[in-house]
Amino acid sequence: MLSCSSSAFQRVAFMLMAPKLKPQRLHQIAETGVEQLVKKARTMSTESSMKDAFSTYADYLNNFNEKRERVVKASRDITMNSKKVIFQVHRLSKDNKEEVLEKAGKDLEAVRDQHFAQLMRELQGTDFWKLRRAYSPGVQEYVEAATFYKFCLSGTLCTLDEINTTLVPLSDPSLEPLQINILDYILGLADLTGELMRMAIGRISDGEIEFAQRICQFVRQIHRELMLVVPKMDDSYDMKSKMEVMLQSVIKIENACFSVHVRGSEYIPLLGDDAPTSYLLGAAVVE
Amino acid sequence: MMNSAFRNVHFTASRLINPKPFSSSILHFLPLCSGDVSHRRSNPLRHRNSVSPSSFSSFYIPMAGGDGQVSLSLEKQFENFRVQLEESAALREQIRAVVMEIESATRLIQANLVLVHQSRPIPEVIEKAKEKIVDLKKFYGRLAEILQKCPGQYYRYHGDWRSETQAVVSQLAFMHWLETGTLLVHTEAEEKLGLNSLEFGLETEDYLTGICFMSNDLPRYVVNRVTAGDYDCPRKVMNFLTDLHAAFRMLNLRNDFLRKKFDSMKYDLRRVEEVYYDVKIRGLISAGDQEIQGQS
Numbered sequence: 001m002l003s004c005s006s007s008a009f010q011r012v013a014f015m016l017m018a019p020k021l022k023p024q025r026l027h028q029i030a031e032t033g034v035e036q037l038v039k040k041a042r043t044m045s046t047e048s049s050m051k052d053a054f055s056t057y058a059d060y061l062n063n064f065n066e067k068r069e070r071v072v073k074a075s076r077d078i079t080m081n082s083k084k085v086i087f088q089v090h091r092l093s094k095d096n097k098e099e100v101l102e103k104a105g106k107d108l109e110a111v112r113d114q115h116f117a118q119l120m121r122e123l124q125g126t127d128f129w130k131l132r133r134a135y136s137p138g139v140q141e142y143v144e145a146a147t148f149y150k151f152c153l154s155g156t157l158c159t160l161d162e163i164n165t166t167l168v169p170l171s172d173p174s175l176e177p178l179q180i181n182i183l184d185y186i187l188g189l190a191d192l193t194g195e196l197m198r199m200a201i202g203r204i205s206d207g208e209i210e211f212a213q214r215i216c217q218f219v220r221q222i223h224r225e226l227m228l229v230v231p232k233m234d235d236s237y238d239m240k241s242k243m244e245v246m247l248q249s250v251i252k253i254e255n256a257c258f259s260v261h262v263r264g265s266e267y268i269p270l271l272g273d274d275a276p277t278s279y280l281l282g283a284a285v286v287e
Numbered sequence: 288m289m290n291s292a293f294r295n296v297h298f299t300a301s302r303l304i305n306p307k308p309f310s311s312s313i314l315h316f317l318p319l320c321s322g323d324v325s326h327r328r329s330n331p332l333r334h335r336n337s338v339s340p341s342s343f344s345s346f347y348i349p350m351a352g353g354d355g356q357v358s359l360s361l362e363k364q365f366e367n368f369r370v371q372l373e374e375s376a377a378l379r380e381q382i383r384a385v386v387m388e389i390e391s392a393t394r395l396i397q398a399n400l401v402l403v404h405q406s407r408p409i410p411e412v413i414e415k416a417k418e419k420i421v422d423l424k425k426f427y428g429r430l431a432e433i434l435q436k437c438p439g440q441y442y443r444y445h446g447d448w449r450s451e452t453q454a455v456v457s458q459l460a461f462m463h464w465l466e467t468g469t470l471l472v473h474t475e476a477e478e479k480l481g482l483n484s485l486e487f488g489l490e491t492e493d494y495l496t497g498i499c500f501m502s503n504d505l506p507r508y509v510v511n512r513v514t515a516g517d518y519d520c521p522r523k524v525m526n527f528l529t530d531l532h533a534a535f536r537m538l539n540l541r542n543d544f545l546r547k548k549f550d551s552m553k554y555d556l557r558r559v560e561e562v563y564y565d566v567k568i569r570g571l572i573s574a575g576d577q578e579i580q581g582q583s
Binding site: 047050051053054055057058060061062065125126128129130132156157159160161182186221225226228229232233234 | 358360361362364365368369371372373375376439440441442443445470472473491492495530531533534535537538539540541
């Protein structure tokens with residue numbers, strides 16, 4: 001009530017104060033005055049109404065930002081624990097392959113059951129894309145760990161469909177399952193090649209040349225396939241730099257294989273990477 | 288798979304002592320179609336150059352190696368990716384086309400709206416601008432149609448129309464304020480553009496950012512109105528902007544673009560207050576007006 005009268009007052013004041021208005025204009029304004037009052041009632045013109053509107057915006061933003069924080073936390077958990085899986089797989093050698101991979105598999109499962117499930121609960125509906133920046137690093141790390149594990153287990157690439165199938169049982173049947181999207185999968189694959197490079201160098205030191213060669217072949221294949229896919233990606237800028245790094249990894253592996261091939265019995269592992277330095281494979285004893 | 292590799296270890300280790308060309312085992316792993324096996328063995332660095340030519344889509348040679356089945360499923364997956372990503376790239380092209388139309392309509396509206404700084408009567412200016420709003424509604428409708436092809440992915444492409452939408456909101460809000468002296472709220476803004484929050488809505492943050500942009504224009508408007516002799520304008524704008532700023536302070540913002548824009552609002556308010564003060568101390572505001580001041 002009070003609001004209506006004060007705004008009516010303002011309307012009248014405007015009519016009185018408005019410079020250079022001809023009489024017919026004043027008449028126009030008087031006529032539209034009623035409409036405008038109605039409009040005002042509808043559009044919440046007063047300070048308190050503005051505050052009401054903004055309190056809904058405040059609620060929306062608070063809830064959304066809190067959700068975003070939870071997603072970031074889940075993503076960090078996934079990242080940390082996936083990294084542990086990767087380090088676990090790196091401990092592989094020809095003697096302990098089974099136990100190492102068994103533990104890695106269990107740890108990977110734990111990442112799914114605990115942290116991924118948490119992420120899933122938050123990302124329903126359109127939040128999947130809206131919050132992508134918040135969880136993408138975690139998902140990429142997970143893809144890296146899962147594909148690394150799978151390769152060491154079976155020598156094959158864990159496809160996106162395969163990964164997503166393992167995620168389906170996690171969610172409540174009533175909820176949408178969290179399915180990793182193409183972009184995060186590809187970004188994770190790019191990081192996989194770096195880990196494979198480390199493994200290849202390490203395996204060469206251990207004498208597992210064929211394993212290293214398999215890795216070489218595999219990484220080449222991935223790099224080649226990705227070459228055509230990368231330009232069409234949403235974030236092709238990030239991916240382009242990853243492709244350069246990937247190529248460097250491929251070359252490092254190839255150089256290592258070359259060294260093995262050329263030097264044969266005097267083989268000494270390459271410097272310049274962070275593989276464990278178990279030296280001199282079958283050093284020739286000079287007689 | 289791995290067992291065969293491990294079986295070979297002993298065999299390979301013995302070979303190391305007496306290196307022979309690895310040709311047989313390497314061929315097992317390398318693509319049969321690729322012709323430069325010998326190059327690879329002798330000089331890995333040359334391999335770098337030989338990778339690209341074979342990969343153009345028109346003569347893309349799929350790889351068939353010892354792990355036949357494996358390679359195929361891997362290739363299929365990437366082929367699939369290519370197709371999907373091409374589709375999304377095509378969609379993005381369509382979106383860009385519509386967004387460019389939105390942008391040019393916005394520019395036309397802006398060219399109209401700035402006439403208020405030259406004291407063109409408001410109803411006339413708004414009438415013309417409203418014609419263009421009809422166009423905008425059409426364009427947003429088209430965007431909504433395009434996005435129906437990929438349900439749920441509004442936010443995947445949202446960045447492509449984010450800044451244009453913020454500009455549109457700021458114009459709509461300014462027009463609304465010129466007409467009614469009040470704030471255009473989120474739901475009304477959505478309605479004006481023919482959007483609905485279920486399918487293709489107006490993002491709350493875009494709305495809020497648009498409102499901040501509107502506030503950025505108010506100081507200039509006030510200055511020009513006073514020059515034109517409208518001494519009541521500063522008070523109205525000041526009250527409005529004070530309320531708006533107070534309402535905005537209710538929000539908990541992150542340190543993002545919206546926050547920056549909100550921060551600039553206080554400078555707009557300061558400027559308007561200065562103009563109001565200038566007008567007041569020079570007694571340009573008449574007595575009748577001062578009565579009303581007491582009420583608001």
